[in-house]
Amino acid sequence: MKLYKELAEWWPLMSPHTEYEEEAELFLKIIKRYHPAVKDALEFGSGGGSNAFYLKKYFSMTLTDLSPDMLAVSRELNPDCPHLQGDMRTIEVEGTYDLVFIHDAITYFTEKADLLAVMKNAKKHLKPDGLLFIMPDEYTETFEPRTGHGGIDKDGRGMRYLEWSYDSDPDDHMLVTEYAYVMRDRDGQVTHEHDSMKAGLFSMPEWDALLAEAGFKAHFERVEFSEEPGTYFGIAATQLE
Ligand SMILES: C[S@@+](CC[C@H](N)C(=O)[O-])C[C@H]1O[C@@H](n2cnc3c(N)ncnc32)[C@H](O)[C@@H]1O
Known part of the structure; x- marks a missing residue:
């Protein structure tokens, strides 16, 4: 998308980080319920770093994204976080984490094989009791034009x-x-x-089956935004083994 390349410098005007405060707090509540002791997190597809801006108050965050231009935007907002460039299907980051966090960047995969590759890569970067949190924008069950x-x-x-x-x-x-x-x-x-x-656009049973194949148990958690119409669910994925 042009938005993540030549138009990236406009991102803070299109989607200012202040619009992410409520959702970051809602995601944090779910994350803490499944992993109360999160100390370090790795984000895949961190974009402009808006969720990270709020979440980094609670645990350290290492931010990764495919787009060097979006990483540059995020570095301005989050100079205190390490930033790494890479595709979430294949990126290799040193160490393991309590949490792998994937927000709306998961949206861009239209093939199940790609989603599975992301989930398996997330598992590689998690400690044995680590949590994968994914926030898809839409499911087949909830999508409305x-x-x-x-x-x-x-x-x-x-x-x-x-x-x-x-x-x-x-x-x-x-x-x-x-x-x-x-x-x-x-x-x-x-x-x-x-x-x-x-x-x-995948159904909840499809997400469930893919996560199970990658070694996770999916817990679908309703997320209620005060100003966003529609029905939303995050996935807290705990490890099966
Ligand atoms: C909407 S932005 C993310 C905003 C972010 N959730 C936040 O809180 O600021 C989506 C990002 O996904 C990234 N992205 C798309 N495909 C990707 C991939 N395969 N691997 C890593 N990042 C990807 C894009 O470069 C873009 O920066």
């Missing part, structure tokens, strides 16, 4: 976006989100861009 918008003004620049998610083929494991971005730079120049993103 949606239109949303957002963005802010900051330091003389502004960005607004419109997003539109739809399921073009109910028989595949995929939905599409179209993004329209409008950016106004400090000199007043206005530009616009478009991204089209494919996202995975």
